[in-house]
Amino acid sequence: MTDIRTVELLFLLLLLFIIAFGQLARKIGTPYPIVMILGGLLLGFVPGIPRIALDPDLIFLVVLPPLLYASAWATSWRDFRLHLAIILFLAFGLVGFTVLGVALIGPKVLSGFDWRLALVLGAVVAPTDAIAATSIARRIGLPNRIVDVLEGESLINDATGLLALEFAIAIVVSGSVPTVSGGLLSLAWLTLGGVGLGLLVGWIAYCVERRIDDGPIEIALSILVPYAAYFITDAVHSSGVLAVVACGIYLTRRSTDMFTPTVRIQVSSFWQSFTFVLNGLVFVLIGLQLPSILASIRGYNLSGMILDGAIFSLLLILLRLLWVFPGSWLGNFVRCRLNHTTTKTPKPREVFVVGWTGMRGVVSLAAALSLPTTLQDGSPFPQRDFIVFLTFIVILVTLVLQGLTLTPLVRALGLHGSAGPDYEEQEARRIVIEAAISHLESIREERSEELDHIIDDIVGHYRHRLASLQPAEADPEHVSHHYSFVEISRETARIERETAVRLRDEGRINDQVLRRIQRELDLSESRFIDPDEE
Incomplete structure (x- = not known):
């Protein structure tokens, strides 16, 4: 019972810290991964705060699958495929370049390291974080093409980094050096097996979910899916990471006919909160590890180790910058040759930002x-404890230092806000509304004249919405009418909501009736929210 209460207390404390740090990040306008890792760092030295050890199995088997799945779910397959060549040059080429670069240079800058230990260290720090880079990049308004590349790279390179680590550990532990053919076969099985099994799990989940129309059940199933993909694939020694990514991308393409509108809203709301808590848990736990890491290196020269960590972090940044320029250009060249198209070569300033992130x-x-x-x-x-310490320093330097300098760097390079308005979304909305108007006009021809006033009312509403998408070309009166319609609709929704609450307070309706009315009003009012307000 005592253990259960201890776990419960620790969980409640972590949840409290996540909420507090998340709100602080929002207040000061800083990406929450940075605030949470710094907050966890400070908490670790507060007297009385319990020491929470980070169990690798907790990360790989419990936390990683749903976070990868959520990231893959948010990934556009079209954009992922468009940038696939560049992503592969980063996810595979850069990981290999980093591992080999650290193996060659590491022994020269890190005392007590030979090429084998440096190989292990390089494999440990080669993968970039799937959440930190993209959350920071989106927060500061980087162009979508840069975010797409960063997101795609971080989704895949975990698998290649962990494979490299497996080989490096085998070299150190047993002294055996894997053959090139064996390495290529392992990489092929890791990739093809992971993607294939992930697609299979995704297809099974799709077949099951499309036959269910129950929010709680489908939410529970959506939690099960990434774990199933990961564990099944990992059981046959293939890449659970790639399996979850492939499964997530497949299902997000199928989600339009897999969920009903009501269930889709419920699932989306749940995962938004669930991933925030998991991400917060991860970054706070990283910060809380420092006291334990420092305790494990007692007897070492701490100032010398910090200097080694700073030099090693600089080495990793330089290795990434050295690779991203030829990697991006080669990836663009391959993409053009395979697709038989001509696309602009990435601008050096954009490539530099990819390297810095x-x-x-x-x-x-x-x-x-x-x-x-x-x-x-x-x-x-x-050197196991030294490797853990160096890894922690690298995380702090790359996440905090690079994360905090990314915004001024992007502004200095003229990339801040360069994504501009989402013309694709605007054009899609225009086409959708025009299709609706066309359908209403066809109904007018088929139905009796007594419906004309209803159709006129609906068509008028759509025309006002259409006018708001084209303010430069539209009739100013239509634009004004649309904004007046939105303002009045919000005001009347507020009156309806207040009236429903008053009826509940007077005992004329119960809370269940109030919740149903509020849900309808919330869904209706959400249609009038400007994306920029979110």
Whole structure:
């Protein structure tokens, strides 16, 4: 009972910290991963705060699958496919370049490291974080094409980094060096097996979910899916990461005919809150690890280790910048040749931002903590504690330093807000509204004249909406009418809501009736929310 109460207390404390740090991040306009990791860092030194060890299995088996699934669900397959060549040059090429670069240079800048230990360290820190980079990039308004590349890279490179780590650990623990053919076969099975099994799980989930129309059940099933994809694939020693990503991208393409509108709203609302809590948990836990990490390196020269960490972090940043320029240009060249199209070569300033946005996160720390404690002969794993410490320093430098400098860098390069208005969305809304008007006009021809006044009223509403999308070309009177319609609709919704609450307070309706009325009003009013207000 005591253990259960301790776990409950720790969970409540973490949840409280997540809420407080999330609100602070919103108040000061800073991406929440940065605030949460710094908050966890400070909390770790508060007397009386429980020491919470970060279990690698908790990350890889509990936290990672739903977070990857949510990121994949939010990914556009069209944009992912468009930038696939560049993404692969980063997710595979950059990981390999980083691992080999650290293996060659690491022994020269890190005392006590040979090429084998440097290989392990390089594999640990090679993957970028799937949440930190994109949440920060979206928060500061980077162009969508940059965010798409960063998001795609971070979704895939976990798998390649973990494969490289597996090989590197085998070299250190047993002294065996994998063959090139064996490595290529493992990479092929990791990739093809992971993607194939992920698509299979996604197809099964789609077949099941399209036959269900119950919000709570479908939410529960949506939680099960990423774990099923990950565990099934991991059981056959393929990439659970790629399986979850493939499953998520497949299902998001099918979600239009998989969910009813009501269920889609419920599922979306749940996952928005669920991923925020998981992300917050991850970043706060990273910060809370510092006291434990410092305790494990007692007897070391701390100032010298911090200097080593700073130099190593600079090395990683330089390796990424060295790769992204040729990698981006080669990826663009391959894309043009395969698609038989001509696209603009990425601008150097855009490529530089991609290179600067190489944040590391919880996967790297979990990978470092998962290193074996002993070798095959029973001797301690060399430099294990130093590797964990260096990984923590890299996370702090890349996430906090690069994350905080990204906004002024983007502004200095003239990329801030360069994405401009979402013309695709505007054009889609115009086409959708015109289709609705055309359908209403066809109804007018088929139905009796007694419906004309109803159709006129609906068509008038659509025309006002259409006018608001084209203010430069539209009749100013129509635009004015649309905004007046929105303002009056919001005001009347407020009156309806207040009246319903008054009826509840007077005992004339119960709370269940009030909730149903409020839900209808909320859904109706949400149609009038400007995307910029969200």
